[in-house]
Amino acid sequence: MATARPKVSPLPNDARGEAAAEAPPVFDNAFRDELATLIAWRRDVRRFCTDPVPQAILDDVLAQADMAPSVGNSQPWRWVSVDSAERRAFITESFKRENNLAAEAYDPATRDHYLQLKLAGLKNAPVHYAVFCDHDTEQGRELGRKTMPEMLDYSAVLSVHTFWLAARARGVGVGWVSILDPKAVSRALEVPEAWRLVAYLCVGWPEAEHIDPELERAKWQARTPMKIYQR
């Protein structure tokens, strides 16, 4: 039998007296519109200003990234702030190497187009995070990952996406760099063997804001409407 949907109080939180702290929030149309705007304006950013991002903002955003859903409540994400200039330089070299290899795999015309794309903001981004998934974690007691162990990695991805949205809500841009040799990055950052690289993120204030993705602007790949399959 279907359960009736609980009635949500129309009162704002502060009008509910002592129960306010425990009461679920009411999301109104204005909030929904703002959320839709946030989702539409979240961009993968490759062009950053070099101005620093205050640590308090980063701490807030990281705290939200830590609230992402995870299989078995395992929270397998491991965020590494890459601060050392030498390590950043090593990772930038890995990007250049892998990017050239990727370019070589295309036919000449596509290669030219590919090489014009800006696919990382490693030089200017004031903040770099490498996000790993800890495959040795006991947290979550293996719940939900017996038949699909990749759920652990997917959980780490959700932490990245939560960070991405929370950062954008504060005007901070995030760029995901995947054109890297993950083993070389793990070695450079001296992380435990069981940590697998999920994302390398460039973070900072965007140089410009656009509602359309950079790859769409560069005529590489436009968005297409989602098709819902029915069976």
Ligand SMILES: Cc1cc2nc3c(=O)[nH]c(=O)nc-3n(C[C@H](O)[C@H](O)[C@H](O)COP(=O)(O)O)c2cc1C
């Ligand atoms: C898993 C993942 C890996 C990505 N890797 C790269 C990358 O290496 N370089 C890059 O420029 N963009 C990368 N992106 C960003 C995508 O190109 C971008 O999300 C897509 O073009 C849509 O643009 P938007 O994020 O601005 O909506 C990556 C995104 C995801 C989700």
